[in-house]
Amino acid sequence: MRVPLGLMALLAALISTAPVPASAEGGPAWDACVGLASTPDDRVKACSTVIDTKSETGRRLAGVYCNRGHGLTEKRELDAALSDLDEAVRLDPTYACAFNNRGRVYSFKRDYDRAIADYDQAIKLDPSMAMAYSNRGESRFNKGDIDGAFADFDAAIKRDPNYATAYANRGLVYYRKHDMAHALADYTTRIKLAPDLLAFIDRGNVYRDSEQLDRAAADYGEAIRVAPTDARGWRNRGMIRLYQGDNKGGLSDYDKALQYDPADVFSWNNRGQAKLRLGDKQGAIADFRKALELKPGLQTAQEQLKRLGAL
Template identity: 85%
Template structure:
């Protein structure tokens, strides 16, 4: 099965703060309100300063509300975010950013029809807005409309051929449709444009699910190289090593995975299974008991303990 990399989590990263409305220069708070590198807390604080000083009007004030609404959305303060984005729409009804970011709030609330309506309006106001197409693809995916989602990701990529996340999102949907060739092509393009941890894990998952285990292991190895203290690369490669019968290698990878994420029941279970195959009964029992402690419903751990006479 696919490693749990929530599509909502992946697609949430697509939203951006409001583009800076063109006009006179602003001060430090204005710049910080729209700084992409700032944390949500930093943007919310800066945008609040801009709003509270009353120094801006019209679309510039709408931009501050839109950016603060984005920051609040990232903090999952959804009602406060919606209030800000409603205000942005009142101030500048033709400002696509507000509709796009308001669509994200409705998406997080699970109201995908309303989210799609908001993205429709953003696209109507700014047909070049690749982000709105991609976010609408997210909402359509979550409604179960996979073909509609792909069409939106196509549109996003047409408007921005270097949009790495849109390739990742489309690849994810192709993988769900079991279209391995298209999924691999999209993930490979994402890797070309933005070779990060998730890019290699996502492509590795497709290789794994299509039983191309050596290639899967290679991609997980790249994920480990990029982020050696992130457990995901280690535990995914560990699983491949177990599939290939390399129990010692699997134990070594799960040692690392558990070093960086000791709360993952499946890593404890899988290392326990490998230790059992290697004849390390006591080590296996300890791992499997820990897996059950973390997840009492984990049937494979319970059954293995029963076979070992430890339950």
Template identity: 90%
Template sequence: MRVPLSLMALLAALASTAPLPAAAEGGPVWDACVGLTSTPEERVKACSTVIETRSESGHRLAGAYCNRGHGLTEKRELDAALSDLDEAVRLAPDYACPFNNRGRVYSFKRDFDHAIADYDQAIKLDPSLALAYSNRGESRYNKGDLDGAFADFDAAIKRDPNYATAYTNRALVYYRRHDMAHALADYTTRIKLAPSLLAYIDRGNVYRDSEQLDRAAADYGEAIRIAPTDARGWRNRGMIRLYQGDDKGGLADYDKALQYDPSDVFSWNNRGQAKLRLGDKQGAIADFRKALELKPGLPVAREALQRLGAL
């Protein structure tokens, strides 16, 4: 039986606001505009008030545009974000924040050359900005430049050894290079710094591909503990249980996975395989048919139905 492997998590090079130059303290609106804990909606609203009232000028006004651009990027209003970041660059061409955040907009637009050019400028203006290195590494990775991406993620970590996302990104490059030992080390550091659902799934995937199935199952179990209503932990652990011949355990995990994500075609197919192994032919047929309904022509489901004389 071929059980499809889950995909490695995408790079998570998150943009955030860069520090503003020292200036007089602002009020609650200003604090919400530049605060790292503000939601995108709160940031956009507060920065809009700053901009519309012209309560700030110079670099602080540029900071309001930069931060509103960040909030709009998080809301995926990319054209509006680009307009704000262009204005921030015009107001303060010596300020790294808008170049870094504009680079991220270009990255979302898959214009990686413009993104890299903006990250280059952000780094030139602020060589200590670990975030800009990590973001530039993401764009280089997406262009297929693994060596350049690795150098940037490494540089980000050297500038900020507690920058968890950079470890995730560097680990993915190690994984692509089939250097599993270093990938595991980076994912382990990421988990120590900022444990999360995806951190455990990522490390579990490396354990899985290194044929350390018990450790993979343990990491997927931690993902389930952290986010019990997220299907990803359940379906990844279910796959390991099927690999190990624990069909009842695999079936139970896929039941949970489908409870939380009934649109996942491979969970239907893999649960069908578990049911078939356990002697539930009709249940297996129903699951394979559901997999085909979601993904017509899926070879493994079609072949299973043909073997069962149900197609």
């Protein structure tokens, strides 16, 4: 799902690997090909080994192509992934996994109409597949069909009440509709199910925009706790600290944000603001110049440099 850039976190697309029929014999290559814990590289390598042995046919072989296609999608080798998923569909046109995963490839290619058509087919073949509803909702959201997206996320939750991604996605729709109470409820459920970095940032953004700054800072602090080397928690909490007048705390958070993401123009700009408030004029000028170097024409940096006589 695409959301505006800036301080709002991007929602990651759902990774989907539907199970393939179990193997009576198993084996390292098969297990790595169908195992949910395999890395994309390991999945592609293992599934290729299974394909090369020519030991599988029918639904089982379709599942191998489906899983290799998934691995290639995660590696963003989209054309190769599409070829594998086309083959999975050819081998077994009743296999919902292949349509669901091929829909993801089309979605990454921003061909949302084809993505939706594949998700439609996945749902037709397996009406209980919550993942396909959520994925279709993401494509509808990206086409601007907010009501259609909401209906899909709602359907995904009804089919799987423990599906964290669907709560995250529905929460974003509520957020877009400025229904902060329902957005908070969905993000809170998501945190209970999957308390990761984005879960806390998303809820922190709602608290921020609802002017509940202490709660926003607490959620960004939790984001830092679960992912201390990710800049996003630090820079979001830094902003709240500046809002609250805690310039030293804001400066410290932006130091950390830039340690982990030195290309973040807004952290340079905002750290410049913190330094300026703390009386470090030269440090502020250096940060504003860096922000302007990274984003020529950044109005806030230009204005501050002019006020400081440095532009």
